[in-house]
Each structure stands twice: as C-alpha cells, then as structure tokens.
Amino acid sequence: MKYATLLCIALLSGNFLMGQETLPDINLYDLQGNKVNVADYGKNNKITVFNFWATWCTPCKKELNNIADLYEDWQEEFNVEIIAVSIDDSRTKAIVKSYTDGQGWDYTVLLDVNKDLQRLLNGQTVPFTVITDQNGFIVEKHSGYVEGDEYIL
Template identity: 40%
Template sequence: MRLPNVKIENEKGELIQTSSLLDAKTPMIISFWSTTCKPCIRELNAINDQFVDWQDQADFRVIAVSIDDSRSASKAKAMASGFGWSDFTVLYDKNQDLKRAMNVNLVPQVFVVDADGKVVYSHTGYNPGGEAELLKEIIKLKK
C-alpha cells in the first residue's frame, strides 16, 4: 500500500494534498488519533518524549492525524499544542478521507511510510514500550 493522495487540513486550516508530505528523503510515522482516545495520546506523548533521542539514530518525521470532526477540531488543536507536539506535523482529517483511504478502523493506528510513500509497517492499539518498534522500522529504512 502507498500513502493515498487526499486533501487534509494543516495546522493553519489550509487544505493540503497528502502527496505534499513526501520528500523522497525522509520516512514518516503517521499516527491516527482522536481527542477521546487515551491510548492514542499516550503513544504520541511517548514518541514525543523520545523524538530528539531517536533523531540521533535516524532522520524521520512524525505526522499526527486527528480524526476528530469539525466540532472537535479546535479541542484537538488545543491538545496538540498543550502536549507540546511541536516537532510533529499535526493534520486534521475532519471528513475522515485519509482515514478511509488508509482503511483505519480503530485508533490508535500507526503507519511507517518510507520516503517514497510506501507503507512498510502498521499496527493498531498501544502498549507502553510499543513505540520502540516504530524506531526499529525507521532504522531499517536507512539507505
């Protein structure tokens, strides 16, 4: 599976194409989350806590995709800011187009996508420590 190209809202409220996330150099962790999903938030906070250390081992980006609808989007923006996810690209999938295109049924769902847009790993759910698996997958992609 490849990263589908759909429109999604960025932090500024602008619609962007998901294809614009690809740069042919840097792999990504794409994490789907919602404001009501406690495991989602725990996983993203765990990744955030280790992000700087992980960057010493591999260059990658984290894309946090909120699946909250337009009524909850402002809460999602406040949460992302409050948790200090400033190293992440936070996107808002208010119409759930990306969620549907990537067959996400439950959150948290996390994908590792290589620099060319190919999905190389995914998992659903979160167990503390499970985020280490994501780093292993990113390191495998080093060229």
C-alpha cells in the same frame, strides 16, 4: 518489539511487503488552516510515521506523548518525521489545537475530520499507524498501542 520491526522494515525499504502501495493523493488541513497534500510526504526522503489519533482516545494521547520524548533522537538518528492525524470530527476539532499546544508536541498535526484518509488507508480504529519508507512506499500499518513499544524503536 513491533516498533523495532517497523523501523527495520522501513530502513530496508521493504516496499515489497505491501505491494508498493503509496500514500493517497488527498488534501487535509493543518492546525493553521493550510491545505496539505498527503502524497507529498512520500517525496520527502524520510521515514514518515502517520499516527491517527483523537482527543477522546486515551491510548492515542499516551502513545503520542511517549513518542514526543524520543522524537528528537529519532529525527537525528533515523531521519523520521511524525505526522499526528486527528480524526476528531468538526464538532471537536477546535479542541485539537488547544490540546496539542498544551502538550508541546513537535509534530505536524493534520485534521482528518471526515476520516477520509483513515478510510483510504483501511484504518478501522485509533490509534492507527502507517509507516512509509524513504521512497514513499507504505511498509507497515497497525492498530493499537502497548505502552513501552516506543522504547524498542
């Protein structure tokens, strides 16, 4: 149910709910080592879902694997982009690429090894999800995952 609510909020551009908070101007790196400014995702005219996860977090991996099955449909139907943000630290970040390659995810994966972005968005635990509307306004934040929520979306 929470995903249905989140999508409705994003589609209706309910930016008034979060006081028009936007993505922070912070650089992270993707798996190829390219610097990516997170604030740029607020300019892509898409609903963007940032899913914070870690290789040691079983619910995180389950959520992202379940979403992978639906992602292509979501892209076509709702113009959604998923960004999987790994909070694995510098000691385990090498595992992230091999893990994601093995999963075949069609997501952009960013590395937040110092948890700077997660902290700026007030995330306490993983899985942690932040959704922005097409105008780049944050419309929802939530922690946790209950299997099956992705089908409601």
